[in-house]
Amino acid sequence: MRIKTKLNLGVGVLFLLIIILSIISAFYIYSIKRDTQNIIKANYETLEYSRNMLLALDEINENDSKSVAIFEVNLKKQLNNITEVGEKKITYKLRDNFNFLKTNMLNDSIKFQIHQNIFEIMKLNMDSIKQKSDVAKKTAETANFWVIIIGTMCFLIAFNLLVNLPNNIANPIKELTSSIQEIANKNYSKRVHFLDHNEFGDLASSFNTMAEKLEEYHSSNLYKLSFEKKRLETLINNMHDPIIGLDNQDVILFVNDEALKIIGLKQEDVLGKSALKLALENDLIRTLLNNKNNSEKTPPIKIFADNKESYFEREIVNITITPTGEDKTIDIGDVIILRNITIFKELDFAKTNFIATVSHELKTPISSIKFSLQLLEKAETGKINEEQKQLIESIKEDSQRLLKITGELLDISQLETGNIHLSIEKSNPYQIVNYAVDAVKVQAEQKQIELIVEADDDLPEVKADSEKTGWVLINFLTNAITYSTSNSEIIVKLKKENNQVVFQVIDNGKGIDKRYQSKVFDKYFQIPGSNKSGTGLGLAISKEFIEAQNGTIAVESELGLGSTFSIGLNVV
Numbered sequence: 001m002r003i004k005t006k007l008n009l010g011v012g013v014l015f016l017l018i019i020i021l022s023i024i025s026a027f028y029i030y031s032i033k034r035d036t037q038n039i040i041k042a043n044y045e046t047l048e049y050s051r052n053m054l055l056a057l058d059e060i061n062e063n064d065s066k067s068v069a070i071f072e073v074n075l076k077k078q079l080n081n082i083t084e085v086g087e088k089k090i091t092y093k094l095r096d097n098f099n100f101l102k103t104n105m106l107n108d109s110i111k112f113q114i115h116q117n118i119f120e121i122m123k124l125n126m127d128s129i130k131q132k133s134d135v136a137k138k139t140a141e142t143a144n145f146w147v148i149i150i151g152t153m154c155f156l157i158a159f160n161l162l163v164n165l166p167n168n169i170a171n172p173i174k175e176l177t178s179s180i181q182e183i184a185n186k187n188y189s190k191r192v193h194f195l196d197h198n199e200f201g202d203l204a205s206s207f208n209t210m211a212e213k214l215e216e217y218h219s220s221n222l223y224k225l226s227f228e229k230k231r232l233e234t235l236i237n238n239m240h241d242p243i244i245g246l247d248n249q250d251v252i253l254f255v256n257d258e259a260l261k262i263i264g265l266k267q268e269d270v271l272g273k274s275a276l277k278l279a280l281e282n283d284l285i286r287t288l289l290n291n292k293n294n295s296e297k298t299p300p301i302k303i304f305a306d307n308k309e310s311y312f313e314r315e316i317v318n319i320t321i322t323p324t325g326e327d328k329t330i331d332i333g334d335v336i337i338l339r340n341i342t343i344f345k346e347l348d349f350a351k352t353n354f355i356a357t358v359s360h361e362l363k364t365p366i367s368s369i370k371f372s373l374q375l376l377e378k379a380e381t382g383k384i385n386e387e388q389k390q391l392i393e394s395i396k397e398d399s400q401r402l403l404k405i406t407g408e409l410l411d412i413s414q415l416e417t418g419n420i421h422l423s424i425e426k427s428n429p430y431q432i433v434n435y436a437v438d439a440v441k442v443q444a445e446q447k448q449i450e451l452i453v454e455a456d457d458d459l460p461e462v463k464a465d466s467e468k469t470g471w472v473l474i475n476f477l478t479n480a481i482t483y484s485t486s487n488s489e490i491i492v493k494l495k496k497e498n499n500q501v502v503f504q505v506i507d508n509g510k511g512i513d514k515r516y517q518s519k520v521f522d523k524y525f526q527i528p529g530s531n532k533s534g535t536g537l538g539l540a541i542s543k544e545f546i547e548a549q550n551g552t553i554a555v556e557s558e559l560g561l562g563s564t565f566s567i568g569l570n571v572v
Contacts, residue, residue, distance in 0.1 A: 014157045021150040028143030032136050043125040043132070046081055049074040050122045057114055061105060071098065078121070084128050090120045176207065183211055242312070242338040244288070248331050250275045259338070262303050262312075288314060288336055300341060311345040312338040369399050422548055426572050427466040429459050429501045433494055435466075436473035440481060447486050451477075455494035462501050462569040464549050469503075469569065472542040472553075476505040476565045479538070483509035483563075500552070500568035507564075512557040520555055542567075 052074040059067035075095060082088045094117035101110045175192055182190035190211060192204045233254065236243055242259035246252060255270050263270075263284050270278065279286035287301060300311045315337045320329040373396050376384065384392070437451050444451050473492075480490045484507045493504040512520065512527060519525045521543040546553045546567050557563035 014154060017150055017154045021147065021154065024146050028139055031139045043129045046078060046125045047122055049078045050118050054118055057111060068102065084124050087121060087124055090117055093117055179207065183214065241340060244336040245333065246275055247333040310340060310342045313341050314338055366399055366402050422465040422468060424463055424465050424549055426461045427464045429462055429494055430455060432466050432470050432473065433492055435470045436477060437492060439474045440477045444481050447481060449481055449484055450489040451492065452489055453492045456496060459494060459496055459501055460571040462571055464569045468545045472545055472567060473503060475538045475542050480505055480507035483507065499571055501571055502566055502568045504564055504566040506562065508562040511559040511561050512563055513559055517555055517557060
């Protein structure tokens with residue numbers, strides 16, 4: 001018989017007996033409870049009413065209305081609690097005698113008859129209590145008998161399972177474990193022998209087949225492993241990206257030809273050597289190992305190899321495995337991949353130079369247009385009508401916008417090429433704020449927006465390029481004015497936090513959705529649905545300016561509640 005069938009049969013019978021035992025126990029407990037409740041409800045309450053009536057009867061006299069009332073109450077309860085055979089007749093007789101007694105309170109013969117009636121009721125209920133107690137006792141004895149019988153059967157079955165089942169399962173498993181350990185030690189001639197036609201017999205057959213195949217393929221697998229190793233090495237060597245493989249102790253396991261070219265070493269000088277020791281003499285390996293466990297994206301690495309400058313993006317892939325027969329993964333090493341992004345860098349440089357060239361070339365004609373417009377506005381040039389004035393004003397606004405755009409494009413191209421020059425020196429934070437507020441005061445007055453400056457006293461000087469920092473604050477204030485409603489206010493706060501002086505521009509505009517707050521400082525990004533026209537470079541340039549001064553820049557905003565743009569500059 002198969003082990004599953006044995007288990008199902010033994011446990012099933014045991015489970016069935018437990019259910020039968022539970023049902024019988026519940027049935028007899030309910031029966032005893034019912035009999036007990038019948039005694040209490042039907043008989044005990046009648047005895048209580050009878051006792052109260054006897055006490056009241058003994059107190060009844062010609063002027064005692066209280067005892068009569070007590071007797072009547074208990075008699076009424078007794079009339080509603082007639083449960084035994086013959087009790088109804090006696091109770092009605094008691095009622096008639098009591099009604100007669102009420103007309104003649106001093107009639108002792110009637111009182112005697114009432115006494116007899118009450119005693120008869122009490123005797124009838126006492127006899128009933130004895131009969132019901134006997135029934136309950138018999139029910140309890142029957143319950144005990146069946147509980148003992150079925151409980152004994154459950155015990156015998158459970159004892160049989162306890163004695164036989166562990167050995168039937170544990171012994172084959174013990175033998176199988178021993179055989180598996182032998183196979184793990186490469187003793188492929190080991191076999192297991194289970195004669196039973198059950199699951200262990202099937203397992204033994206499968207195990208023996210596996211052992212035979214392991215024994216058969218043992219020698220041939222060594223060739224296959226060597227072949228696969230060579231195939232993997234060839235695949236890695238034919239990849240165009242430099243690749244270096246390390247174990248969990250940072251020993252170099254493999255390196256392809258592309259990687260050898262850029263690090264300038266031979267294969268025999270690298271394989272099997274500690275990367276940490278090589279890093280002491282090789283700058284590139286030291287750069288590759290720096291912040292190896294840091295998941296953040298690192299800037300591209302510039303490498304001069306093969307008489308040209310190349311750019312590579314480093315990617316470190318951590319390799320983990322789960323050993324056979326185990327649940328936990330273990331770290332077995334890392335693979336460093338250098339992706340060649342030189343072509344993309346060259347395209348980016350070309351784009352930046354193109355933007356810078358075009359922007360620079362545009363500034364001169366735009367400036368000429370502005371100068372020509374100024375001449376047109378002068379009376380000496382000639383008289384112009386209202387329509388011409390409106391056209392000139394429109395051209396001035398467009399020219400100013402074009403000039404601002406080209407300026408921003410020039411700034412971003414200088415930042416990308418590293419040609420931006422900062423004049424970082426001791427700067428007065430109050431002067432920077434006043435400069436920025438004065439620059440946008442007219443624009444704020446046109447929308448009837450009040451600019452409020454809230455500055456702490458005695459703030460220290462900061463290390464900053466005051467011109468560039470003022471430009472950032474002007475950009476913050478311009479945006480705040482653009483997105484604020486008329487007749488509102490914008491607060492400029494100036495305070496010291498830790499080792500920084502913090503500049504905050506707080507508006508009550510429509511705010512920025514949390515989905516876009518992390519992108520507002522990205523180049524060319526504009527918030528969807530925004531009516532603002534421009535390049536989307538203002539905040540990106542602001543971020544570059546502030547971070548170039550080792551400062552911090554941030555934004556906090558909620559839709560409908562306005563925004564707070566802030567920068568922090570280090571104190572002197």
